[in-house]
Amino acid sequence: MTGIPEVQVRKHKVKKALIQGGMGVGISLSGLASAVANEGGIGVIAAAAIAFNEPDFRSNYTEASIRALRKEIRKARKLTKGKIGINVMVALSNYADMVKTGIDEGIDFIIAGAGLPLDLPELAGDNSHTALIPIVSSGRVARLIMKSWWRHHDERLPDAFVVEGPMAGGHIGFKPSEEYPDPKDNPEYALDKLVVEVLGAIDSFCDEYGIDRNSINIPVFAAGGIWSGEDISRIMRAGASGVQMGTRFVTTKECDANERFPQTYIDTKEEDIVLTLSPVGMYGRVVRNEFVDKINDPEVKTSPDVCPVHCVKTCKQDKGPYCIFSVLISAQKGKFKHGFAFAGVNAWRATEIISVHELMMTLEREYEEAEAEAEGKAQAMG
Numbered sequence: 001m002t003g004i005p006e007v008q009v010r011k012h013k014v015k016k017a018l019i020q021g022g023m024g025v026g027i028s029l030s031g032l033a034s035a036v037a038n039e040g041g042i043g044v045i046a047a048a049a050i051a052f053n054e055p056d057f058r059s060n061y062t063e064a065s066i067r068a069l070r071k072e073i074r075k076a077r078k079l080t081k082g083k084i085g086i087n088v089m090v091a092l093s094n095y096a097d098m099v100k101t102g103i104d105e106g107i108d109f110i111i112a113g114a115g116l117p118l119d120l121p122e123l124a125g126d127n128s129h130t131a132l133i134p135i136v137s138s139g140r141v142a143r144l145i146m147k148s149w150w151r152h153h154d155e156r157l158p159d160a161f162v163v164e165g166p167m168a169g170g171h172i173g174f175k176p177s178e179e180y181p182d183p184k185d186n187p188e189y190a191l192d193k194l195v196v197e198v199l200g201a202i203d204s205f206c207d208e209y210g211i212d213r214n215s216i217n218i219p220v221f222a223a224g225g226i227w228s229g230e231d232i233s234r235i236m237r238a239g240a241s242g243v244q245m246g247t248r249f250v251t252t253k254e255c256d257a258n259e260r261f262p263q264t265y266i267d268t269k270e271e272d273i274v275l276t277l278s279p280v281g282m283y284g285r286v287v288r289n290e291f292v293d294k295i296n297d298p299e300v301k302t303s304p305d306v307c308p309v310h311c312v313k314t315c316k317q318d319k320g321p322y323c324i325f326s327v328l329i330s331a332q333k334g335k336f337k338h339g340f341a342f343a344g345v346n347a348w349r350a351t352e353i354i355s356v357h358e359l360m361m362t363l364e365r366e367y368e369e370a371e372a373e374a375e376g377k378a379q380a381m382g
């Protein structure tokens, strides 16, 4: 066996069907992305508020962001010959600038979520190199994007989808309900179900538009709660062509955050990975701390920050209790008095910081064991 299989995305042959999820602010930059790319996966630089370390980020946010993204892409290119992508949230106020900068730098993949990337093909322009990958949370949204791109962008289709379920870290595309205060518990949103939904959406789109399904290649990567090689094997047997993993890569030596950030994962308990409503209007999954208790308590009044840059279009920071930009930068720097760490539901399972190489070896071994077991079972059943 050869471990996690390869996958073709547009013109890119990816040795390991594993995308390291883009993690802002400053959690996945050139260090983590290049380490993952060196192992054969897709390493992803998060564009969200990437200017945070530039001296002029407050006074010159547009320029500083473009400069910072360029720098990180170029640094990553020096560190690897592997596949590098950027993660751009559609909700970012500088979304178009970030996409265009990535294209300008010849980035291999643009992965866009937190909103509908309906204009992504137009922003990317006439470009055969860069693969465009929307992040979706349902088959309905996948279908909507395919229809819109096909109609308005010269019959272009996504080069792959990431389907992200509610177990993911960071902002999630699901809301709590009365029945399920945490959407991760809603069986409707089980990741294997979402994968099947998105595959079904691709099939029905092809049927409707008279496209031969075998003539197009749209691999589906599953994200949210994937922790082990066994998880990878299981979700691929449900139909995914690969996975996107974020949380598991935080507790690596190459993670670009201050070491106190991954330490919050190692120190936390399962019940302390909680949801909080972020001022951008989405729920975020975080490691609970005193600051999170303060913002989650309607009785406690925290004083609103001064917004330095309005980094997210939908942010109601002037009405909300804090600025997501300053809170995430504090966390990146390992300061949690006024900060929190985004984290997936499995973050508490981390016990130590290891290298990306060690992590990939573990995932490969676990994947092979799970595949061998599944094969054995299938044979036993005749």
Ligand SMILES: Cc1cc2nc3c(=O)[nH]c(=O)nc-3n(C[C@H](O)[C@H](O)[C@H](O)COP(=O)(O)O)c2cc1C
Residues within 6 Å of the ligand: 020, 021, 022, 023, 024, 025, 027, 046, 047, 048, 087, 088, 089, 113, 114, 135, 164, 167, 168, 169, 170, 171, 223, 224, 225, 226, 244, 245, 246, 247, 248, 250, 341, 342, 343, 344, 345, 346
């Ligand atoms: C610390 C952290 C920051 C994240 N930041 C972003 C981001 O900037 N943009 C984005 O699309 N997703 C972001 N995510 C989601 C990841 O890219 C990934 O899809 C998700 O973490 C997958 O679930 P997992 O963490 O259970 O593996 C973040 C996740 C974490 C843990």
